[in-house]
Amino acid sequence: DTEVTQTPKHLVMGMTNKKSLKCEQHMGHRAMYWYKQKAKKPPELMFVYSYEKLSINESVPSRFSPECPNSSLLNLHLHALQPEDSALYLCASSQTSGGARETQYFGPGTRLLVL
């Protein structure tokens, strides 16, 4: 199984809503990532979890709150988002975060629209 799954595929939310994005992998990977991607731009790293601990937070606003309940799951809790937060949110995993050969496996993404 080389798949990273994400739910939901699409999400529309108002600026006062609270929602969560979910990501799951069963490849035994110990590093998991959240990226944000705007149209025609590269993925921008948001957070990295290594062995279930947050190792990188790329100065992401606190309205985005990551959570790693176990080594297979990664959540991104959303609260009081802004319209400019509308984007494709990608989850990825890799064997470890420190390996010299960094192959990341991406999920299909959640397309988020904030109204």
Next chain:
Amino acid sequence: GQSLEQPSEVTAVEGAIVQINCTYQTSGFYGLSWYQQHDGGAPTFLSYNALDGLEETGRFSSFLSRSDSYGYLLLQELQMKDSASYFCAVRDLENRDDKIIFGKGTRLHILP
């Protein structure tokens, strides 16, 4: 700082060969990766070069010259399904952080 440069767009004809270049500036280097992303899809890993030379995987090959801080992705026998964005990427070693930096991406247009 760390940076990668690649052309924003490349156009080629079906059945032809196309090369997408990437130059990088990094404080340390662990290798150059390439990812493909179709519109509406997720990035998928294509190749990785840690040493100088050419790595071939089917119709796709990737080349690296560490002395020139340069690499390229070569796509042969182009097919319409190869129309996508292609990103080169390196490990970020500046702050001993375990993350990848992506180039801005090259959009490949294939003409029939």
